Amino acid sequence: MELGLQGKNALVTASSKGIGRACAEALAAEGCNVMICSRSSSDLIQVAQDLIQNYGTNIQWFQCDLKNLDDIEALVKETLRVFGSIDIVVNNCGGPPSKYIFNVKEDDWNNAYQEIVLSVVRITNLVIDSMKKNNFGRIINITSVTVKQPIQRLVLSNSLRNAVIGYAKTLSTEVAPFNITVNNVAPGYTLTKRIYDLAVEQAKLTGKSHEEILKSYTQDIPMGRLGKPEEIGSLVAFLASEKAGYITGQTIFIDGGYVKSI
Numbered sequence: 106m107e108l109g110l111q112g113k114n115a116l117v118t119a120s121s122k123g124i125g126r127a128c129a130e131a132l133a134a135e136g137c138n139v140m141i142c143s144r145s146s147s148d149l150i151q152v153a154q155d156l157i158q159n160y161g162t163n164i165q166w167f168q169c170d171l172k173n174l175d176d177i178e179a180l181v182k183e184t185l186r187v188f189g190s191i192d193i194v195v196n197n198c199g200g201p202p203s204k205y206i207f208n209v210k211e212d213d214w215n216n217a218y219q220e221i222v223l224s225v226v227r228i229t230n231l232v233i234d235s236m237k238k239n240n241f242g243r244i245i246n247i248t249s250v251t252v253k254q255p256i257q258r259l260v261l262s263n264s265l266r267n268a269v270i271g272y273a274k275t276l277s278t279e280v281a282p283f284n285i286t287v288n289n290v291a292p293g294y295t296l297t298k299r300i301y302d303l304a305v306e307q308a309k310l311t312g313k314s315h316e317e318i319l320k321s322y323t324q325d326i327p328m329g330r331l332g333k334p335e336e337i338g339s340l341v342a343f344l345a346s347e348k349a350g351y352i353t354g355q356t357i358f359i360d361g362g363y364v365k366s367i
Contacts, residue, residue: 108346111136114188115345116181116232117195118171118224121148123297124247124334125197129164130156131338132193132345138163140184144170163188171198172219174227181231190239191232193345196225196269197247200299201261203306209260217261222268229276233285242285243345246273247337250293252356254364270356277354286353288344293360294322295332327362 115132119125121143129139133156141156141164143149149166156164165187169176184191201217202209225246236242248266250256255263270289277287294300304318311318323329340359343349358364 108135113137113192115193116140116184116191119197121152124337127334127338128195128341131342133160133162135342138188140165142167142169171224177227191235193243195245203258206260217265221265225269236285237283240284244287245341245344246289248289248291250291250360250364274354289356291356291358292337293363
């Protein structure tokens with residue numbers, strides 16, 4: 106399927122590894138110019154080199170802490186400078202700490218709010234004029250199955266990712282006349298470093314091995330396996346495309362059937 110993404114300009118946050126990198130790669134494979142970013146520059150340099158070598162598009166990188174407004178403003182400014190416009194934004198971020206609810210401190214809430222919610226709001230505010238000017242835009246937020254089916258010890262994610270869903274739904278109605286779509290992708294258990302770290306942490310609490318914990322995650326997944334980051338990347342590329350121009354305000358689960366509700 107021709108997605109019509111050749112030459113489009115994309116910004117993908119938290120994209121040095123895992124789901125973020127997979128989204129950047131899927132867009133680059135479709136011919137997009139992509140700005141990648143993360144808190145650390147070391148991985149970004151290698152990712153940029155890999156994407157340029159594999160796909161030949163314009164790949165740029167920028168060091169950015171999504172909790173820092175100055176960093177976000179500098180990121181968007183640099184993306185506009187090098188690409189001229191921003192057509193696609195994939196709002197991704199690392200998962201907040203896993204804790205039992207009464208062990209979560211106020212600083213944990215504040216940091217998670219800055220990274221999960223405010224980063225989406227801030228980036229959107231900064232890119233929306235470019236999208237309106239071009240009468241085209243795709244805003245795609247990476248959330249989690251926790252917006253529908255909460256997971257124990259992930260109270261920060263369970264709570265704050267739902268704020269993103271509410272924001273995105275409201276935003277989608279306001280920007281629809283400008284041919285801008287706003288959607289959320291909600292991955293289930295996906296084989297990333299985040300899931301590995303959660304398994305290691307749970308293993309310490311239960312006395313089981315992290316291999317046993319990882320296997321246990323698949324027990325409630327009808328497909329019997331963890332997701333692959335590239336599968337999420339493929340969905341994001343489709344939502345970014347011209348083919349998905351009539352899909353907006355939606356939250357799409359990609360979880361192998363994990364969420365049981367209708």
